[in-house]
Amino acid sequence: SVRQKETPLANAVFWAARKGNLALLQLLLNSGRVDVDCKDSYGTSALMVASYSGHYDCARELILQGADINLQRETGSTALFFASQQGHDDIVRLLFEYGASTEFKTKDGGTALSAACQRGHSKVVETLLKNGANIHDQLSDGATPLFLASQEGHVTVIRQLLASGAKVNQPREDAAAPLWMAAQMGHSEVVKVLLLRGADRDADRKDGSTALFKAAHKGHWQVAEELLKFSPCLGLLKNGSTALHAAVLSGSVKTVTLLLRANADATLPNKNNDLPADLTTNERILRILRPQILNGRS
Structure with missing residues (x-):
């Protein structure tokens, strides 16, 4: 598309919208010499700028002067998108x-x-x-609003979405579900809420890793603790390893201890025939594993 040439007057409109200078904005719009829907070279309108910046009065003035509410920028974003992204609820309602x-x-x-x-x-x-926003909308990679909120750890939003019918196990294209992502990111409160709302504790991503495996691998022991309350698989996963192998690799003594208490088997080899103890030189972890191995072999 041909880039629009920005004029000094259009730039002044954007400046006023960004700074919240209502008097200047009115002066410019009333001059009749500038279009209310003038755009910058990326297709951004003054209403988008005011909506992003949270200037209610400027946004309202632009709307009353006839600004196109649903205009899309080159990227596809609208004024509503920007106001929502920045958390300006008053402007969202106005729009x-x-x-x-x-x-x-x-x-x-x-x-x-x-x-x-x-x-x-x-x-x-x-x-x-x-x-009327669609709770089941997905990004091009398959991520739902629930997935995104789970990734970022926003518990209140997650509760809202679940109460409004969001699918707790809806995966992204790589088969990662919201629970898997929350576990990887270490959001134990989110993991708890998702599990209580029926999240599949053993759902795995395409690489064969489960939420417990990811939590163990990252050393997120609080997440592992929440997951263990729901008796997840402690055996060999599709990726040829166990959560205990992952915990040992993370170097997290606390996670290793939690898994052993939950009856993880220290004598179970991975696909390379390595025991968890073969994967570390950490003395504290080896001290915890050795009695388990001896007991397992006796």
């Missing part, structure tokens, strides 16, 4: 009042709802859901 649509997507499949969920803006999430 809906004047006909904003939740249907528009960015080039990577992002929506106003996915942006708000990723940032943890629970008030905005509530407003978007009330106004």
Whole structure:
């Protein structure tokens, strides 16, 4: 597409919208010499700028002067997307009042709802859901709003989404489910909420790793503790390893201890025929594993 040449007047409109200078904005728009929908070279409109910056009065003025609410930037973002991403609930509500649509997507499949969920803006999430945002929308990689909120650890938003019918086990394209992602990121409170709402404790990603395996591998013992309450698989996984092997590699004494207490088998070899004890030189971990190995062999 041909890049639009920016004029000094258009630049002044963007500046006023970004700074929240209502008087200047009105002066420029009333001059009749600048289009309310003038855009910068990326297709950004003044309404998008005001919505992103959180300037309610400027956003309202632009709307009353006839700004196109559902205009899309080159990336596909709209004013609603920007207001939602930044958590400006008053502007989100204003945009809906004047006909904003939740249907528009960015080039990577992002929506106003996915942006708000990723940032943890629970008030905005509530407003978007009330106004028809689709809870099952997915990014181009398959990530749902619930997945994004789980990745970032936003417990309140996760509860809202689940209460509104989000699918707790809906995976991304690589088969990673929200629980797997929350476990990898170390969000134990999120893991707890997802498990209580029916998350599949043993769902694995395409590489054969489960939530417990990822938590163990990262040394996230609080996550492992939550998962162990739901009796996940402690045996050999599709990736040819066990959670205990992963915990040993992480060097987390606490995680290794938790797994052994849950009856993880220290004598179970991985696909390379290595025992967990073969994967470390950490004396503290070896001291915990040795009695288990001896007991297992007696």
